[in-house]
Amino acid sequence: MKIATWNVNSVKARRERLLAFLSRHAPDVVCLQELKTEEKGFPYEELRAAGYFAAVLGQKTYNGVAVLSREEPADVSTGFGDGGDESQARLVAATVGGLRVASAYIPNGKEVGSEKWPYKLEWLARLAAWVERQAGGPPLVLGGDFNIAPEERDVASPATWADSVLCHPEVRAAWERIIAAGLVDSFRLHHPEGGLYSWWDYRMLAFPKNDGLRIDHVLLAPALVPRCTGAFIDRDERKGKLPSDHAPVFAELS
DNA sequence: ATGGCCAATTTTATTGGA
Numbered sequence: 001m002k003i004a005t006w007n008v009n010s011v012k013a014r015r016e017r018l019l020a021f022l023s024r025h026a027p028d029v030v031c032l033q034e035l036k037t038e039e040k041g042f043p044y045e046e047l048r049a050a051g052y053f054a055a056v057l058g059q060k061t062y063n064g065v066a067v068l069s070r071e072e073p074a075d076v077s078t079g080f081g082d083g084g085d086e087s088q089a090r091l092v093a094a095t096v097g098g099l100r101v102a103s104a105y106i107p108n109g110k111e112v113g114s115e116k117w118p119y120k121l122e123w124l125a126r127l128a129a130w131v132e133r134q135a136g137g138p139p140l141v142l143g144g145d146f147n148i149a150p151e152e153r154d155v156a157s158p159a160t161w162a163d164s165v166l167c168h169p170e171v172r173a174a175w176e177r178i179i180a181a182g183l184v185d186s187f188r189l190h191h192p193e194g195g196l197y198s199w200w201d202y203r204m205l206a207f208p209k210n211d212g213l214r215i216d217h218v219l220l221a222p223a224l225v226p227r228c229t230g231a232f233i234d235r236d237e238r239k240g241k242l243p244s245d246h247a248p249v250f251a252e253l254s
Numbered sequence: 255a256t257g258g259c260c261a262a263t264t265t266t267a268t269t270g271g272a
Contacts, residue, residue, distance in 0.1 A: 010261055061262055108272055166272065202259035239256050
């Protein structure tokens with residue numbers, strides 16, 4: 001079973017690339033982020049023709065997440081359902097193939113000290129609590145753009161990014177709390193080495209220089225770890241004309 | 255080769271992304 005997460009940076013702008021991606025990899029499940037469209041603009045028909053159902057939480061201009069699956073998703077939920085703010089479309093979950101699959105788009109946070117920074121930290125705290133509430137249900141697979149590079153080996157230029165919202169000690173501590181809530185970084189299971197990234201800035205030749213960060217992740221419930229036979233980043237998807245600035249990240253389950 | 259930001263809207267500038 002192949003599970004991918006991919007921040008497409010507009011599902012409308014990436015429509016052709018998304019269809020080619022599905023054809024190339026034939027994944028069973030795909031978590032998408034940054035759809036940048038309401039549900040009425042989501043390409044349901046073309047995806048259905050390509051063999052995929054979609055559980056979608058859309059939003060105009062910003063955010064937007066989806067879970068694509070070959071099997072029809074059940075028990076679709078959107079947002080945290082914790083009584084807090086749900087105005088930003090950043091979380092959708094569905095049960096597929098006996099797994100609880102969630103697609104999450106963690107807030108970027110802009111800059112430490114900006115008004116978006118505490119929002120990011122609060123959102124991560126709500127996510128950790130949400131993960132804890134999933135215990136007792138099907139094993140959780142949480143794919144998403146976390147906007148967190150967990151460790152120094154996940155950053156090509158650590159000094160440049162040291163105090164950024166992607167690497168700040170507070171955001172790395174929030175990551176550790178999500179891990180402690182009961183999840184495992186599937187990519188790290190198979191790749192202890194550094195130098196492997198999922199995002200490269202569009203500017204300054206960041207991609208040809210491999211000046212990237214690993215900020216997109218597929219986290220697994222511990223019960224799924226024995227089934228995780230591999231993990232990889234589809235770096236080729238970042239090449240060519242009009243790519244997303246993120247590459248898809250895969251976890252393979254037996 | 256993988257190449258010097260991109261996408262959506264508020265559109266001929268501005269905002270957000272990371």
